[in-house]
Amino acid sequence: MNTFNQTISCCTQLYQLPLTQLLLGDSFHPGGLTLTKKLAQKTLINRQSLVLDVAAGKGTSAKYLSAHYGAQVFALDLGLENLQDLLPSSSGRNKNLMPIVGDALSLPFVDNALDVVLCECTLCTFSNKSSALKEMYRVLRPGGFIAISDIYLNQPLPQSLTQDVSRWLCVADSCSALQSQECISATGFNKIQFNDESQHLITTIKTIEQKITKMGHLPIIKTQLDKLTDFPFKQLSQFIIDGNAGYYLLTARKQ
Numbered sequence: 001m002n003t004f005n006q007t008i009s010c011c012t013q014l015y016q017l018p019l020t021q022l023l024l025g026d027s028f029h030p031g032g033l034t035l036t037k038k039l040a041q042k043t044l045i046n047r048q049s050l051v052l053d054v055a056a057g058k059g060t061s062a063k064y065l066s067a068h069y070g071a072q073v074f075a076l077d078l079g080l081e082n083l084q085d086l087l088p089s090s091s092g093r094n095k096n097l098m099p100i101v102g103d104a105l106s107l108p109f110v111d112n113a114l115d116v117v118l119c120e121c122t123l124c125t126f127s128n129k130s131s132a133l134k135e136m137y138r139v140l141r142p143g144g145f146i147a148i149s150d151i152y153l154n155q156p157l158p159q160s161l162t163q164d165v166s167r168w169l170c171v172a173d174s175c176s177a178l179q180s181q182e183c184i185s186a187t188g189f190n191k192i193q194f195n196d197e198s199q200h201l202i203t204t205i206k207t208i209e210q211k212i213t214k215m216g217h218l219p220i221i222k223t224q225l226d227k228l229t230d231f232p233f234k235q236l237s238q239f240i241i242d243g244n245a246g247y248y249l250l251t252a253r254k255q
């Protein structure tokens, strides 16, 4: 393991766990490729587009954008294991798709280089959200788009929901919907479009709960699942239905 990998964030370690991948599938964000497609349409991604997927996870969205829109896509993540599927294999390499092990807080691109920067369900996990947004702004060309999807938290989580699972679902460290928009506007972005997509978060929570119930008896993952079986998923869903937390899509342009 190299020094870079030794210092990867706990978020990265969490998303590289087989259990996380089993429960979430290949797309580590609510709404999966349905919401990625919405972001692609809003940001006019096409064959000429240079797109960076920041914190790309397993690169599911990056693969989709290069295959369906013909865009040149860079998939950047802190975790090398996450990006394994995108590495060139004996069967060849997709020239439109480039995996990059790197840090969202120090993007390996020159200024004004890209048409679209995508960041799905990760902004809330960055220790310094405003530095991450500044980096995205720097590497975009004037008129270029950011495409964000993320969790918002309008009210503090009740004590019963402040467990590891909330951190794992990225709910624990989120800002409010208003704070997120203010932060994006303060970075210099304009033409902000905000869409509430909270129903996808509720569906994700329901799916995870069902998978845990189904797999609970498997001894190989029982120790890890035990922490999850007691979590009040229904209470979390109700908290979201009541408007205290949710999931949004946001696009904006560099001036």
Ligand SMILES: C[S@@+](CC[C@H](N)C(=O)[O-])C[C@H]1O[C@@H](n2cnc3c(N)ncnc32)[C@H](O)[C@@H]1O
Pocket: 009, 011, 012, 013, 015, 026, 027, 028, 029, 054, 055, 056, 057, 058, 059, 060, 061, 076, 077, 078, 079, 082, 102, 103, 104, 105, 119, 120, 121, 122, 125, 126, 170
């Ligand atoms: C919730 S997952 C989202 C993955 C992907 N965007 C998706 O929707 O499938 C969060 C990802 O952020 C990555 N990550 C966390 N901090 C990062 C950083 N500072 N730079 C790059 N990637 C980071 C983690 O490795 C993990 O893959």
